[in-house]
Amino acid sequence: MSERRRHSWMEIRDSIRGLILNATYGPGDKLPRDEELALRFGCARSTVHRAMRDLAQNGIVERRRKGGTTVRRDPVTRATLDIPITRLEVEQRGYRYRHRLIRQSVQDTPPAIMANFGFSEPRAMLRVEALHLADNRPYIFEDRWISLETVPEITSVDLTHENANEWLVRNRPYSKCDLRLYARTATAGDRDMLQAQEGEALFVMERTTWIDAAPITSLCAVAHPGYQLFTQG
Amino acid sequence: MSERRRHSWMEIRDSIRGLILNATYGPGDKLPRDEELALRFGCARSTVHRAMRDLAQNGIVERRRKGGTTVRRDPVTRATLDIPITRLEVEQRGYRYRHRLIRQSVQDTPPAIMANFGFSEPRAMLRVEALHLADNRPYIFEDRWISLETVPEITSVDLTHENANEWLVRNRPYSKCDLRLYARTATAGDRDMLQAQEGEALFVMERTTWIDAAPITSLCAVAHPGYQLFTQG
DNA sequence: AAGTGGTCTAGACCACAGA
DNA sequence: CTGTGGTCTAGACCACTTG
Numbered sequence: 001m002s003e004r005r006r007h008s009w010m011e012i013r014d015s016i017r018g019l020i021l022n023a024t025y026g027p028g029d030k031l032p033r034d035e036e037l038a039l040r041f042g043c044a045r046s047t048v049h050r051a052m053r054d055l056a057q058n059g060i061v062e063r064r065r066k067g068g069t070t071v072r073r074d075p076v077t078r079a080t081l082d083i084p085i086t087r088l089e090v091e092q093r094g095y096r097y098r099h100r101l102i103r104q105s106v107q108d109t110p111p112a113i114m115a116n117f118g119f120s121e122p123r124a125m126l127r128v129e130a131l132h133l134a135d136n137r138p139y140i141f142e143d144r145w146i147s148l149e150t151v152p153e154i155t156s157v158d159l160t161h162e163n164a165n166e167w168l169v170r171n172r173p174y175s176k177c178d179l180r181l182y183a184r185t186a187t188a189g190d191r192d193m194l195q196a197q198e199g200e201a202l203f204v205m206e207r208t209t210w211i212d213a214a215p216i217t218s219l220c221a222v223a224h225p226g227y228q229l230f231t232q233g
Numbered sequence: 234m235s236e237r238r239r240h241s242w243m244e245i246r247d248s249i250r251g252l253i254l255n256a257t258y259g260p261g262d263k264l265p266r267d268e269e270l271a272l273r274f275g276c277a278r279s280t281v282h283r284a285m286r287d288l289a290q291n292g293i294v295e296r297r298r299k300g301g302t303t304v305r306r307d308p309v310t311r312a313t314l315d316i317p318i319t320r321l322e323v324e325q326r327g328y329r330y331r332h333r334l335i336r337q338s339v340q341d342t343p344p345a346i347m348a349n350f351g352f353s354e355p356r357a358m359l360r361v362e363a364l365h366l367a368d369n370r371p372y373i374f375e376d377r378w379i380s381l382e383t384v385p386e387i388t389s390v391d392l393t394h395e396n397a398n399e400w401l402v403r404n405r406p407y408s409k410c411d412l413r414l415y416a417r418t419a420t421a422g423d424r425d426m427l428q429a430q431e432g433e434a435l436f437v438m439e440r441t442t443w444i445d446a447a448p449i450t451s452l453c454a455v456a457h458p459g460y461q462l463f464t465q466g
Numbered sequence: 467a468a469g470t471g472g473t474c475t476a477g478a479c480c481a482c483a484g485a
Numbered sequence: 486c487t488g489t490g491g492t493c494t495a496g497a498c499c500a501c502t503t504g
Contacts, residue, residue, distance in 0.1 A: 008473075021406060033489065044475045049491075059315065060406075065482045065490045075402045077316040077440065079412045082292065082309040169308045170260075173250060173293075179312045179464040183416035183434035201416035201434035207310065231412040241492075266470065277494045282472075298471045298501040 007043040013051035015041065017060060020071050031061065031069040079231045081179070083205070085166050086132045086140055095134035099163045102129040102193075106148070113145050116178065116208040116218040123147075126154055128164045131193065137224070138194045144219035151216060164217075172216055174209035181205055181229070184222070196225050203227045240276040246284035248274065250293065253304050264294065264302040312464050314412070316438070318399050319365045319373055328367035332396045335362040335426075339381070346378050349411065349441040349451040356380075359387055361397045364426065370457070371427040377452035384449060397450075405449055407442035414438055414462070417455070429458050436460045 016037070019025050031037070034052065038045040052069060055061045059076040063069045090097040108122040126146040132139045144164055146154050150172075157167055184204050186196040196202060202225060208218040249270070252258050264270070267285065271278040285302060288294045292309040296302045323330040341355040359379040365372045377397055379387050383405075390400055417437050419429040429435060435458060441451040 017406060021404075027403075035489090044477095045490095046476085046492095047474065050473085052490085063490065064484095066484050066488055067482095068489060074317060074321045076318075077402070077410060077442075079314045079316065079410055081312045081314060081412075083312065084307060084309050088307045169310070171254075173254060177310060177312055177464070179314075180461055181414060181436070181463075182459075182461040183436040185432070185434040199418070199432050201418040203414070203416040209310075226415075228413055228415040230414075231410070268470085277496095278471095279473095279495085280493060283492085285471085296471065297503090299469055299503050300501095301470060 007041060007047060009047050009050035009054070012037075012041055012043060012047055013054050016051060016055060020060065025071050027071050027073045027075075029071050031071065033068060081229065081231055083207075083229075085169055087163070087166060090132065090134040090139055093134065095139075096136075098133040098136065100131045100133065101160045101163075102131055104128050104159055109145060113218050116206070117210075117215045119215075123149075128159060130159070130163055130165075132163070132165075140221050140223050140227075141190075141193050142219050142221040144217055146217045147215045150211065150214040168217055172209075172211065174211055174216055176210040176212075178208040179205065180207075186225070190222065194222065194224050200225045203229065205229070240274060240280060242280050242283035242287070245270075245274055245276060245280055246287050249284060249288060253293065258304050260304050260306040260308075262304050264304065266301060314462065314464055316440075316462075318402055320396070320399060323365065323367040323372055326367065328372075329369075331366040331369065333364045333366065334393045334396075335364055337361050337392055342378060346451050349439070350443075350448045352448075356382075361392060363392070363396055363398075365396070365398075373454050373456050373460075374423075374426050375452050375454040377450055379450045380448045383444065383447040401450055405442075405444065407444055407449055409443045409445075411441045412438065413440075419458070423455065427455065427457050433458045436462065438462070 016031070025031055034045050034048045038048045041048065052061065052063060056063050059072060059078045061069050062072055087097045087099070105127055106124055107127045109117070109119065109125055113125070114120070114122060126148055128144045128146065129142070130144070131141050142165065146164065146168070148155070151168070154164070154167070182204050184202050186194070186198055186200040186202050188198060190196045190202060191198050194202070203223045205221045205223070206219070207221070209216045249264070258264055265273075267278050267281045271281045274281065285294065285296060289296050292305060292311045294302050295305055320330045320332070338360055339357055340360045342350070342352065342358055346358070347353070347355060359381055361377045361379065362375070363377070364374050375398065379397065379401070381388070384401070387397070387400070415437050417435050419427070419431055419433040419435050421431060423429045423435060424431050427435070436456045438454045438456070439452070440454070442449045
């Protein structure tokens with residue numbers, strides 16, 4: 001007897017989540033130590049740990065050394081967005097991709113970009129304005145700033161052929177990425193660039209990346225009217 | 234001698250990423266087996282596994298049993314969005330939160346909602362239209378459909394006091410969440426509901442959740458003009 | 467059928483943050 | 486200082502998937 005079932009970390013996770021859902025442990029409550037739970041569930045501590053890591057990652061609990069594990073007071077809906085390289089996004093929709101370099105120059109960062117990076121002083125960066133096209137129709141316009149200190153090689157890349165988006169993604173990993181999404185009304189400039197009617201609603205994605213503490217790039221990408229951003233199941 | 238350093242999974246991860254970045258392994262290439270890498274790095278296989286799991290989670294590599302580990306051909310920018318309970322979002326910005334139930338009724342799902350859930354036939358669901366306010370000014374308007382089969386208790390909740398958003402997040406976990414974000418031009422209806430000027434750009438979030446295969450809720454949330462969605466650290 | 471990643475265990479030590 | 490989560494190891498077995 002004493003048939004010892006083997007517990008999977010997902011079962012353990014669901015059990016713990018069950019305890020939270022049936023209000024055994026409410027928001028802000030402290031859960032038992034991993035070791036204690038391992039004893040109760042009859043599994044190894046590392047299995048409880050695996051389960052807890054998942055719960056923490058999904059915003060259900062918070063863990064701190066010495067502080068233990070607590071049920072989050074403020075539940076969140078957590079979603080992972082995959083933002084592909086624009087060329088692939090266009091091609092996957094069955095369109096022919098093209099890319100046009102609009103402008104490229106070294107300039108001092110304006111306040112908005114300084115704020116994105118957390119600079120207190122302007123710095124010289126490479127500014128690249130480019131348009132992505134799908135079947136020759138504007139798809140996304142991007143206004144990008146690239147750090148010359150972190151990415152010096154960028155000056156020797158021909159950005160008329162290889163676009164900055166792709167070059168950076170393929171050649172520069174990032175360890176931190178800030179994202180900001182909002183809607184903006186189309187201006188006269190958008191009308192020309194994106195073939196948007198003035199006053200139309202445009203979807204804007206601002207993205208800033210670092211490798212460790214070193215700034216890589218900050219960009220503002222404005223999509224064509226009707227653009228949608230999805231999560232992929 | 235033969236001082237055996239102890240390798241952390243992050244070091245291993247960075248080493249493997251380094252191999253990918255310096256083009257030792259290019260897009261689509263197959264990496265050595267975990268066991269082989271463990272030997273090379275002089276660590277346990279589980280440490281390599283931990284590193285690989287991180288790389289896979291960040292979209293750098295893809296892993297398949299028997300198929301091994303390959304470098305992703307199409308790198309992505311992966312970002313995690315935390316969408317908090319609206320009340321907390323409002324309160325964190327220092328405003329007073331209020332909530333107004335606009336309408337509540339049982340209706341058959343329209344085609345758009347059927348598509349979100351993947352239904353082929355309409356079903357009767359609870360439709361709840363509600364407005365979230367910050368300092369008495371419209372913040373987010375939500376039009377929500379709730380499954381009566383998966384969440385029968387919802388009919389006995391007084392949604393004038395407790396809002397559906399919060400009740401569901403607190404009482405119904407979800408295992409799958411689809412998200413769609415886009416921009417929309419304000420209509421005459423929005424002008425009244427959100428105090429938006431007609432033609433202004435509005436940010437829209439559509440969210441559909443399931444617990445396992447069972448539908449929970451699908452909603453369309455339209456934010457007040459100027460709303461932004463961020464990633465957090 | 468066999469190869470490869472995924473998981474589980476038991477135990478040890480580490481590192482961070484409260485008291 | 487001490488308690489708690491985080492990591493690492495070595496080894497075993499499982500489960501998926503491809504040939």
